[in-house]
Amino acid sequence: MGKHILLTGGTGLLGKKITDALLKKGYAVSHLSRKPGNAPRVKTFLWDIHKGTIDEAAIDDIDTIIHLAGAGIADGRWTDKRKKEIIESRTKSIGLIYELLKKKSHKIDTVISASGVGYYSDGGDELMFEDSPPAHDFLGTCCIEWEKAVDEGKQLGLRVLKFRTGVVLDKNGGALPQLALPIKLGVGSPLGNGKAWVPWIHYEDVVAMYQFGLEHNLQGVYNMVAPNPVTNKQLTQAVAKQLHRPLWLPNVPAFVLKLIFGEMSVVVFGSTKVSAQKIEAAGFKFRFADIEEALSDIYV
Numbered sequence: 001m002g003k004h005i006l007l008t009g010g011t012g013l014l015g016k017k018i019t020d021a022l023l024k025k026g027y028a029v030s031h032l033s034r035k036p037g038n039a040p041r042v043k044t045f046l047w048d049i050h051k052g053t054i055d056e057a058a059i060d061d062i063d064t065i066i067h068l069a070g071a072g073i074a075d076g077r078w079t080d081k082r083k084k085e086i087i088e089s090r091t092k093s094i095g096l097i098y099e100l101l102k103k104k105s106h107k108i109d110t111v112i113s114a115s116g117v118g119y120y121s122d123g124g125d126e127l128m129f130e131d132s133p134p135a136h137d138f139l140g141t142c143c144i145e146w147e148k149a150v151d152e153g154k155q156l157g158l159r160v161l162k163f164r165t166g167v168v169l170d171k172n173g174g175a176l177p178q179l180a181l182p183i184k185l186g187v188g189s190p191l192g193n194g195k196a197w198v199p200w201i202h203y204e205d206v207v208a209m210y211q212f213g214l215e216h217n218l219q220g221v222y223n224m225v226a227p228n229p230v231t232n233k234q235l236t237q238a239v240a241k242q243l244h245r246p247l248w249l250p251n252v253p254a255f256v257l258k259l260i261f262g263e264m265s266v267v268v269f270g271s272t273k274v275s276a277q278k279i280e281a282a283g284f285k286f287r288f289a290d291i292e293e294a295l296s297d298i299y300v
């Protein structure tokens with residue numbers, strides 16, 4: 001029988017796609033969610049991270065946990081309350097699962113978790129590898145705490161794999177629709193000086209990399225980005241080309257972005273150039289290594 005995977009955050013942008021791909025490959029899939037589910041062929045178990053409750057049956061027969069749950073990083077202004085929610089939805093959640101694994105017998109041997117390239121945050125032109133030092137701003141701190149909480153699984157004898165995910169490109173969610181909207185309306189332009197690096201990845205390669213992580217004995221941390229990062233200007237131009245729209249406005253000045261987004265402006269125009277060397281050396285083959293190919297597939 002195929003393996004049984006429990007996803008947290010399985011209802012999200014990536015979770016849905018990973019669920020579909022795993023079901024197609026013959027895996028059994030369950031979700032841990034804050035609300036009852038309606039996905040066909042998926043059993044949903046409930047948890048409440050604030051109350052510290054979890055349906056204990058969620059781990060029965062499970063082989064691997066994929067931990068994607070977390071409050072959206074860019075979904076609201078970074079108040080202190082929001083920052084706490086962003087971090088705790090990632091750390092307390094996996095902690096709740098580990099507490100359950102300590103007290104109930106199970107056969108789980110692997111935990112694969114999302115993390116983010118926010119670990120490196122705004123690093124200018126420097127190429128970031130998995131052993132590069134973390135940033136100490138909010139994004140960096142969030143990723144440090146997130147990975148530390150996931151790493152607790154090593155004490156339980158689990159194989160722990162973390163993917164520092166870049167900007168996932170998908171027509172229906174995440175950063176791309178927001179970037180594409182002003183371009184579609186004819187008022188798009190690069191942000192800041194346009195030179196910030198964008199560590200993009202096509203969603204299909206994200207799904208494939210989770211599957212690769214399941215099926216190969218990888219552990220530790222791997223960057224989850226395409227091998228050819230582009231600058232904000234190159235990305236904006238490539239999207240405009242796909243959408244057959246001209247770019248005629250001057251760049252949006254950095255100070256305007258800072259005024260609008262405050263501390264969060266790092267998400268919009270922070271420069272993060274990230275290496276895909278380690279995952280490629282492990283044998284992963286990207287389907288979309290170049291931005292033009294990726295966008296023409298996304299916008300067919």
Ligand SMILES: NC(=O)c1ccc[n+]([C@@H]2O[C@H](COP(=O)([O-])OP(=O)(O)OC[C@H]3O[C@@H](n4cnc5c(N)ncnc54)[C@H](OP(=O)(O)O)[C@@H]3O)[C@@H](O)[C@H]2O)c1
Pocket residue numbers: 008009010011012013014015032033034035049068069070071072073085089093114115116117165166167168169174175
């Ligand atoms: N998409 C990207 O570009 C990208 C880039 C870097 C890292 N990542 C990381 O990869 C993971 C999955 O990304 P995604 O784009 O699929 O995220 P998403 O669409 O925002 O989905 C995240 C899921 O987490 C659960 N969730 C949301 N708020 C929560 C809260 N306050 N407490 C507990 N659970 C909560 C929800 O599941 P339920 O409603 O079922 O509970 C939701 O479906 C996230 O951790 C994200 O930070 C994504």
